[in-house]
Amino acid sequence: MKVFTVSVVAISLFLSSCVSWVFAKSPFNDMPAGEYALDLSHASIVWKVSHLGLSDYVARFADFDASIDYDPNNIENSKVTASINPMSIQTAYPNAAEKDFNNILATDKDWFNAGEFASIEFTSSNIEMTGDTTALMKGDLRFLGTTLPVTLDVTFNGAMQRQPFSGKPTMGFSATTTIERSKWGMSKYVPNIGDSVEVMIEGEFFKAD
Template sequence: MNRMAKMSLLLVLMLSGCISWVFAKSPFNDMPSGEYKLDLTHASIVWKVSHLGLSDYVARFADFDASIDYNASDVTESVVTASINPLSIQTAYPLADEKDFNQILATDKSWFNAGQFASIDFQSTKITMTGEKTAEMVGDLTFLGVTKPVTLNVTFNGAMLRQPFSGKPTMGFSATTSLERSQWGMTKYVPNIGDEVEIMIEGEFAKTDD
C-alpha cells in the first residue's frame, strides 16, 4: 500500500471513530440528573381502538408536553409528568377538517369534551426496572375529570451525553399501555367501538439548561 493510500485509510478510520463517538449511545445511568423536557419534533402519541371487531381505528394527538425529573443515582426515583391537549386530535377520517370530524370528536361531551376538560394529565407514582433497558411505570391518569392509575411498559432506547444537533444530553424512550375508556366515563358506542384503547408513545427528552 502506497503512502497516499495509507494516509487515506488513516483519515477514514479517524473520521469513523469521531462519528462513532458522537453518535454513541450512553448508558442511561451515566446521564446527568436534572430536568429533561420533551422534544415535540421527535415524539408521538398514537392510539387505536377496535371498530366493530373488523379493524382498528387509529388516531393521534399533535400537541402535548412531558418532562422527566431524572435521578441518575436511582432511576426508579425519577418522576415523569405529561399533559395532552385533546383539541389536537388528528384522525385519518376522509375530509376530517372540512367535516369538522376532529373538532367534534375533541369537543363532544360524549367523547373528549375538551370544552370542559382542557387537558389530559399524567404523573408517575412508581417506576420498577424489569430489565437493563425496560421498566414498568405506574402513574395517575386524569381524564374527563376522573383520576385512575395506569401502567406503562417502557423501553429505554438510548441516550447521548451530547446529542449532535442540539448539543444537549438527550434520552429516548418508547412506551405502550392500554386502558378501558369506560373507566374514565367515556362509554359512547361500547362495545361496537371498543372499550379497550391501545396507546403507543415515542419521545426524546433533552436536559434543560441549569
C-alpha cells in the same frame, strides 16, 4: 500511489472514529441528574381502538408536553409528568371540509369534551425497573374529570451525553399502555367501538438548561 492510499485509509479511519464517538450511546445511569424536557420534534402519542372488530381505528395527538425529573443514582425515584391537549386530536378522516371529525371527537360531550376538560394529565407515582432497559411505570391519569391509576410498559432506547444535533444530554424512550375508556366515563358505542384503547408513546428528552 501507495502513500495516497495509506493517507485515504488513515483519514477514513479517523473520520469513522469521530462519527462513532459523536453517536456513541451512553448508559442511562451515567446521564446527568435533573430536569429533562420533551423534544417535541421527536415525540408522538398514537392510539388505536377496535372498530366493529373489523379493523383498528388509529389517531394521534399533536399538542402535548412531558418532563422527567431524573435521578440516575436511583432511577426508580425519577418522576414523569405529561399533559395532552385533546383539541389537538388528528385522524385521517376523509372529506374534512364536509365533516370536521377531529373537532367532533375533541368537543363532543360523549367523546373528549375538551370544552369542559381542556387537558389530559399524567403523573407518575412509581417506577419499577424490570431489566437493564425496561421498566413498569405506574401513575395517575386524569381524563374527563376522573383520576385513575394506569401502568405503562417502558423501554429505554438509549442515551447520549451529547446529542450531535442539539449538543445536549438526551435520552429516548418508548412506552405503551392499554386503558378501558369507559372507566373514565367515555362509553359511547361500546362494544361496537372497542372499550380497550391501546396507547403508543415515543419520546426523546433533553437536559433542560
